[in-house]
Amino acid sequence: MEPNTTASTIKAAFFDVDGTLIPFRRVNGERSMPASTRAALLALRERGIPLLLCTGRFIEMARDCEEYVAIDGYVTLNGQWCTLGNEVVRAVALDPVEAKRLFRHYLAGEVAGFIMYDCEAVFTGSPERVAEIDEKWRMRWYKPLSSDMADRPIYQFVVQTPKSGPVDVLEGCPHLVATRWDPESEDIISVGSGKVVGMKALLDRLGLTFDEVIAFGDGDNDLEMLGAAGVSVAMGNATPEVKEAATYVTESDEEHGVWNALCRLGLIDGEVLGPHETLPRA
Secondary structure (H helix, E strand, O other): OOOOOOOHHOEEEEEEEEEEOOOOEEEEEEEOOOOOHHHHHHHHHOOOEEEEOOOOOHHHHHHHHHOOOOEEEEHHHHHHHHEEEOOOEOOOOOOHHHHHEEEEEHHHOOEEEEEEEEOOOEEEHHHHHHHHHHHHOOOOOEEOOOOOHHOOOOOEEEEEEOOOOHHHOOOOOOOEEEEEEEEEEEEEEOOOOOHHHHHHHHHHOOOOOHHHEEEEOOOHHHHHHHHHEEEEEEEOOOOHHHHOOOHHHHHOOOOOOOHHHHHHHHOOOOOOOOOOOOOOOO
């Protein structure tokens, strides 16, 4: 990554969460934000740059990041539910007929994964699969599926499936589409939705354009976000497709990738860190 002279044009920063701000690997049994990533976000805030998260998580799950730093806005559920401060600026549920069709697959145990509502999620699958998901995602956010949840607006489905082709549960659902973010996970959202649609909703409220945005991501569901941003950064742990699409490729989420990218671009003050280095004490 070469130094960039466009740092003065950046007025907002969008970040994916899992695999970008929060590594998947657990340390002492917990997934947490690296110290250098938190320091980078705090430094951006000091410069007056809004911190905006762009994630497939639902809002309460995404707000876990506020344990480390205050967040100004959220594009959650891949653009289906978006907030700026305390205001909901976009809320678009899935087509109700098609959502109920998928709901029946989950209720029958034919699909392992999650059903996501505005502020919570439910899960289904075999006990063994649920245990695997619990190990990866800390199920404290989730509760078991029950039939009385079918009539509530659904904003996203998550299918836990290997990367072996299209999700067959989408047959007969022309208004829904799958987007992959993990080798074993696909999100199902509305056709014509996505992270970029949610980004635009927030940017319109902020009076900003995509050219004034920097975005960080790692998964295939970040491709549109990175393509829309004026400056885009792929994490070192990103998929090959994401690295190809981004303006820059930085180090991994566990090797100071966010900190180093922002330093190199002149958006924060500091020294680039090696994989085994730590931030100097203030």
